[in-house]
Amino acid sequence: MPADLSRRLVLTGLLATPALLSGCKVFDRLPPDGATRNLFEGANELTHATQKLVARDALAPEFTRADIRQGMRPNGVTNPADADYRALAANAWADWRLTVTGAVEKPLSLSLPDLMAMPSRTQITRHDCVEGWSCIAEWTGVQLSRVLAEAKLRPEARYVYFRSMDTIERGLSGGIKYWESHDLRDALHPQTILAYGMNGGPLPVRNGAPLRLRVERQLGYKMAKYLAGIEVVPALADKGGYWEERGYDWYGGI
Ligand SMILES: Nc1nc2c(c(=O)[nH]1)N[C@H]1C(S)=C(S)[C@@H](COP(=O)(O)O)O[C@H]1N2
Numbered sequence: 001m002p003a004d005l006s007r008r009l010v011l012t013g014l015l016a017t018p019a020l021l022s023g024c025k026v027f028d029r030l031p032p033d034g035a036t037r038n039l040f041e042g043a044n045e046l047t048h049a050t051q052k053l054v055a056r057d058a059l060a061p062e063f064t065r066a067d068i069r070q071g072m073r074p075n076g077v078t079n080p081a082d083a084d085y086r087a088l089a090a091n092a093w094a095d096w097r098l099t100v101t102g103a104v105e106k107p108l109s110l111s112l113p114d115l116m117a118m119p120s121r122t123q124i125t126r127h128d129c130v131e132g133w134s135c136i137a138e139w140t141g142v143q144l145s146r147v148l149a150e151a152k153l154r155p156e157a158r159y160v161y162f163r164s165m166d167t168i169e170r171g172l173s174g175g176i177k178y179w180e181s182h183d184l185r186d187a188l189h190p191q192t193i194l195a196y197g198m199n200g201g202p203l204p205v206r207n208g209a210p211l212r213l214r215v216e217r218q219l220g221y222k223m224a225k226y227l228a229g230i231e232v233v234p235a236l237a238d239k240g241g242y243w244e245e246r247g248y249d250w251y252g253g254i
């Protein structure tokens, strides 16, 4: 049995909730709109509520360099074809900016050197994809809490949207760019970083250059790559992300 699943079993056994299926592979194989799915949507909320009470501020395990595995296998979009992204990459990110907007006193527009000038954090953590694989890699970046502190959250701030530059789905009416969201509790967690470095070098394109989110207590799809903007909001305006709109849990806790 995978470690995650057994850990989840222990947790759910302890708490005697039906939260086992929430966020794990079994859940994601259920038909997105079926009755079973609806039944477990309640369990998703329960997991979120329970973890808030007992475990959400705990740190994810950190590893040593000797534990680094697979050099971080890339997944999802690995080489954005978007013209604006290509132009930014061709110019070594000199024209790229991360915008911080919404429910903040001081909207920001930060270059890569701006972010690198802030105090950094390096962490070696395990990445778990909902598809059932995991990797261990070293991430370097700036804590999101520092960036949000600089922007000064307004009292109505509750959630943070992460807007990516890659088109993940092309349709007749245009392309859909990847996006994600987290509540403030995860956004302000000490291991939540905006990473520009991986395994001692710059973040490669396949893993989200120039900047990607790391939220170490959640599943891979919650960590948006190719960031362009952060938007602080009082309430979510949708299901919270690209995969959530397609049936995944909004709270992808592990
Ligand atoms: N912008 C963007 N972010 C993304 C994705 C994506 O396709 N586009 N895929 C997600 C998924 S499902 C996973 S598992 C991780 C993969 O990160 P990696 O490519 O560094 O392994 O990125 C997540 N963030």
Ligand SMILES: [Mo]
Pocket: 075, 128, 129, 130, 131, 220, 221
């Ligand atoms: Mo994933």
